[in-house]
Amino acid sequence: MSGSNRRIGVPVFLDTDVVFDDLTEARADEIIARYPFSRSALLPLLHLVQSVEGFVSQPGIEFCARKLGLTVAEVSAVATFYTMYKRTPCGEHLVSVCTNALCAGLGGDAIYATLSAHLGVGHEETSGEPGAPGSITLEHAECLAACDHGPVLQVNYEYYDNQTPDGALDLVNALQAGERPHPTRGAELTDFRSVELEIAGIFTDLPSRVDAPTASVPTLRGAVLADRTEQRAPVMPNSVEFPPLPEKK
């Protein structure tokens, strides 16, 4: 904590002693250079500072404001709008359980209740010292766009499909013991901060990360059924003419 230089009006837990190093500065510059206008880099930059601290702190907000020539208020307004920017320090892993209607009905509510009871925490709360090995932040998530795999949960935004309360409990027990069970669909599990760096658009090992298998039974079901029953889209014609331009009026 920053002792006598504490920021006025800023909650203690948001006021950290973080120093964003030269690498982070360089990465921020790299992200900014991708856009025609620099402010478009704000969402990625907030992910970037989150990858350093495990949440968006006040110094993190000031860093983004300085890099983009914005006010602290402008950046705070954005940081507080989006669910993925965490305002309290997160655990080594973030476990997100879908509790929207469909997943909830298939068992998502029971999974969330089981994990909440096991960890002794509720929504957006952390079991263990945030960031320490085995620490886990729990949240219930809105629809994770994997409804055909329901009920689903994510660990650090990697998919664990077709979950059960017991299976999810085993998964969380393993995470707490320092293990990293492989996602159903997604790259080898790392930790919350490492994934936030990827979401910021900084990929240090993309060729190997991208390779993890994602083909699943529900994803391929229709394609495979069509193949087995020899159904295809109609055959394309031999040649195709583009229509002419409309006549000028």
Added chain:
Amino acid sequence: MSTPANPSQPDEPLPVTPPAATSIEDAVSREAGPGTASSPGTGEPPSPVPVTIEPALPPAADPAGPLSLEAALRGSVPAPGEHWPTPADGGAPLTPLLTRRWASPRSWSIQTYRQLDGYQALPAALGVAPGRITELIKSSGLRGRGGAGFPTGLKWSFLPPASTKPSYLVINADEGEPGTCKDIPLLMADPHSLIEGCIITSYAIKAPFCAIYVRGEAVHALRRVQNAVNEARAAGFLGQDILGSGYNLEIVVHAGAGAYICGEETALLDSLEGRRGQPRLKPPFPAVAGLYASPTVVNNVETIASVPAIVLGGSDWYRSMGTEKSPGPKIYSLSGHVTNPGQYEAPMGTTLRELLVSAGGMLDGIPLKFFTPGGSSTPIFTPAQLDVPLSFDDVAAAGSMLGTTALMCFNETVSVPWAVWKWLEFYKHESCGKCTPCREGTGWLVQILRRIVSGAGTLEDLDTMADAASNIAGRSFCALGDAAATPILSSFKYFRSEFEDLVTGRTPPVVESRLLVGAH
């Protein structure tokens, strides 16, 4: 598997009975038989344009690949000689186009994509005047796959012809509508179809810059899309003077940060500009003043991924699938109490009954109670609408919206008030707060629904809820407010008695009140 219910079989055509030899036990417990998962591929080099829509490459094409089709399908492959549902059984006529590469090994790599017609449409498109591509898409009848169904070519043609500002293409890959799960599998399985579509579309609208806004939580899709952009650049399909055409394009892959509202196109643009994701007043529409106040086209992933195929096959070929006003194939996403949930690509106008037959029927034979034709924002349907052709116009005529063809199927065990409550918790959480009807209305509706599902509601609550929902619908700033009112208004239409039974105590509460503490 729990003991299956044994529902009576009335004259009504429900439940959709699984075809012979396709039971849930078959579907989930059987190991793949030897040889059942290899495609009848020939191993010959791909033919030049014109092309036949070939099924997936055989797994043998890349034995070193990490993807084993056998392993991927373990548990879902009927044993040799067993029956797969076909149209003759009443199943959907499948027309895999966007999904045709998904089962191939490393389907997401540029090598596989190029083996299966990939980047063959691009040179053809770059060889004609940009306006002729727009004309082709117009004549194909392609309509936006993000939910609204607006004619795609027409949208492109709205860009002012002589703007002094650059135009932009923005891809809406912020998939989050409850029930919708088609774009993220596409981004994971075949990102190059989107990238090729982006390049052709950007050329057609003369855009030097394209942004793909991917939902932040979809981190593996993000990797696949970024990798596809990198591969396309290395192959000379992006950057300066693409394929010697003199055309330049940069694509940036941009991650969101967890906000459903950013699926609304103007909120997405604000978010992409580094602001809170709140919708803008229209007009001006994005075609005139979109990203950075410049002319902008915003299209869904599935829409733009269709473009290369239309360039290769032409509009007449594309129109040979689907209905007259909703041409082409569509990825239908079946989820919920279905024996084989998943992605089924079939012509527009396919019915849920057909799709359910293809999917092995309702899980455990428990009858269907209600479903959404296109996500939670579309008015619910009941089994009476099982035979409604799932096209934009037919679904609208039947009183709902096609939306994203997210067919969430709920069986008779599900309480409608409970499902509506869960959906309203979602809309309350995702309301951006910009306009009062939506911000305040969703909050009040959730409080009332919590009372009702925990057994503390009153009959007056039902009237209040109907009144509040009617005052949100049509009076909110964007479609999110309308969407929040939809589950209430449509469930009252078919299932009001369930709400009445809860508040009068004829049925017990569906949720213990202690479980509501801290809910969302």
